[in-house]
Amino acid sequence: MKSKLVLLSIVFSLIFTNSIFADQKHLVGADADYGEHLFGECVTCHNSTGLGQGIPKITGMKTNQFITKILAYKSKEKENAVMQMVAERLGEEEINSLALYLSKLK
Amino acid sequence: MTKIKRRTFVGLAAATTTALSMPSIAFGALPRVVVIGGGAGGATAAKYIAKDSKGAIDVTLVEASKRYYTCFFSNLYLGDFRAYSSIGHNYYGLAVNHGVNMVHEWALSVNNAAKKVNLGSGESISYDKLVISPGIDLKFESVNGYSAEAQSKMPHAWKSGTQVQLLKNQVKGMKKGGTFVMVPPPNPYRCPPGPYERVSMIAHQFKKSNPTAKIVILDPKNKFSKQGLFMEGWQKHYPGMIEWISAETHGGIKKINAETMEFETDLDTFKADAASVVPAQRAGRIAMNAGVNKGDWCPIVPGSMQAQADENIYVLGDASIAKSMPKSGFSANSQAKVAANHIRGSLTGSKVFTPRFANTCWSLVATNDGIKVGANYKATAEKIDKTSGFISKTGEDSNLRKATYEESIGWYSGITSDMFS
Known part of the structure; x- marks a missing residue:
């Protein structure tokens, strides 16, 4: 758990220093199939085809933007009880896999 | 809904009818999954198995x-x-976008040994894996004096559809x-906060057009879901x-007594002008027919949603004993994705x-x-x-409550899109 937190803090700091995550090669442990599977949890609420009324669309979101938001929910810096709960159990592998999968969506 | 009606096939694919009696010939060596019930569990499972297997699994959804x-x-x-109309949905998306075979029939029985589902039409469908997501049946007899006949006087409206329309007319x-x-x-029942949200919505109607009306809740329980939040809201919006x-x-x-509209308790006999009884x-x-129940509900293997009684059958949603998850559409949708992943893996x-x-x-x-x-x-x-978990807090800011309501609209759009398109 501790090592994961260390890794996450590294990920977090990298986002603010450059846009390295726009480059998929740096998504450590990312697996697009796993990302697709995890994405199933997102689309219970995030309509992949609609206008995003009440809940924002996440398809088309840039990789670093996605990671920044998830980490902000995880640290509870960003408000929303559902998203804080979702982010709480996403580790680095899950976040990066989701980011990779999202980047492949149109 | 006790009478079984003969239904016709939707006719999305002419091959479907032929395939029912000769699955192995029509579909070659493709493994077949049959899903019974097209709600939050069944529709989601059918879609994800079909979508993720990319044609490697033949999926048939049986929904009357x-x-x-x-x-x-x-x-x-x-x-x-x-x-x-906004809460009604069809299955064209599942058929057209994901190739799910739709069979609009009642599933009458399951032959576990032969791995077949028998339909109301007399046809049967073979399966390699069967998903049962039938939702609930009502135990009318659990409330002394309530019955299938009494449901028109005191609608349960607990399975959506025309019962809800009837209840709304009676309220208005x-x-x-x-x-x-x-x-x-x-307990346990479908949608734990549902009866109390229903009371809130009926109070909302009365506040507009019948402000001196009263609502009495005769609860068979001593506490209920989101109790503090509902009670605070009732005091705030509908005092007295x-x-x-x-x-x-x-x-x-x-x-x-549905004729006299009376409710007899130790405390008093309550006379209603309109009522809703959810047994x-x-x-x-x-x-029950598939033999995967133990009493009223179906024990499952927590990691896969397989029935404990039959490894080739998965039970989703309200019908399952999925402790500690509540019986909700969201839960069924979540369980369906776990089962779909497991089924695809095994096939x-x-x-x-x-x-x-x-x-x-x-x-x-x-x-708001x-x-x-x-x-x-x-x-x-x-x-x-x-x-882990969370619950809204009493005394929350009205902007947060409005955002929560808007979030629920987004969720409805999301989950119904996830289920049906």
Whole structure:
């Protein structure tokens, strides 16, 4: 758990220093199939085809933007009880896999 | 809904009818999954198995209705926050986008040994894996005096559809200053906050057009979901209108009379001008027929949603014993994805990921006053265990409550798109 937190803090700091995550090669442990599977949890609420009324669309979101938001929910810096709960159990592998999968969506 | 009607096939694919009797010839060596029930569990499972297997698994969804009205958000229709048409959905998306074979029939029985589902038409469908997601049946007899006949006088409206329309008409037509009696079900039941959201929506109607009306809740329980939040909201929005009477206060509902609209308890006999009675529940009958139940509900393997009684059958949603998850559309949708992943893995050898379960239930108390409760779960050997959760707080800012309501609208759009398109 501790090592994961260390890794996450590294990920977090990298986002603010450059846009390295726009480059998929740096998504450590990312697996697009796993990302697709995890994405199933997102689309219970995030309509992949609609206008995003009440809940924002996440398809088309840039990789670093996605990671920044998830980490902000995880640290509870960003408000929303559902998203804080979702982010709480996403580790680095899950976040990066989701980011990779999202980047492949149109 | 006890009478079995013969239904016709939707005719999306001419091959479907032929395939029913000769699956192995029509579909070659493709493994076949049959899903019974096209709600939040079944529709989601059918879609994800078909979508993710990319044609490697033949998926047939057996659902009697061609148009499915969701139970979730039917309360918002009662409160005039949604049009009835907006909670109705069809299955064209599953058929056209994902190649799911739609069979609009009743599933009558399951032959576990032969791995076949027998349909109302007399046809049968073979399966390699069967998903049963039939929702609930109502135990009318659980409330003394209630019956299938009495449901027109005191609608349960607990399976959406025309019962909800009937209830809404009765609420709107209730005499001025009259009394509405609500009898919620005992645990466990579909949608724990549902009866109390229903009361909120009926109060919302009365506030507009019948402000001296009263609502009496004769509860068979001594506490209920989101109790503090609902009670705070009722006091704020509908002061003096709603009286909740717990089981220990009224001593139990001894008898009801749908003709005289009377409810007899130890405390008093209550006379209603309109009423809704939601009796105790059990897993849909097909689950009993398949022998995967233990009493009223179906024990499952927490990591896969397989029935404990038959490894080739998966039970999803309300029909399953998925402790600690509540019986909700969100839970069923979450469980369906776990089962779909497991089924695909067992039939095609694809990777099976660690199961992840989640649930969130939104309720509307009044205009722009939404509340929510949610939790994450993980599978243990014994149960689906809650790992973390949240609930709205009393005294929350009105902007947050409005955002919560808007979030629920987004969720409805999301989950119905996830289920049906």
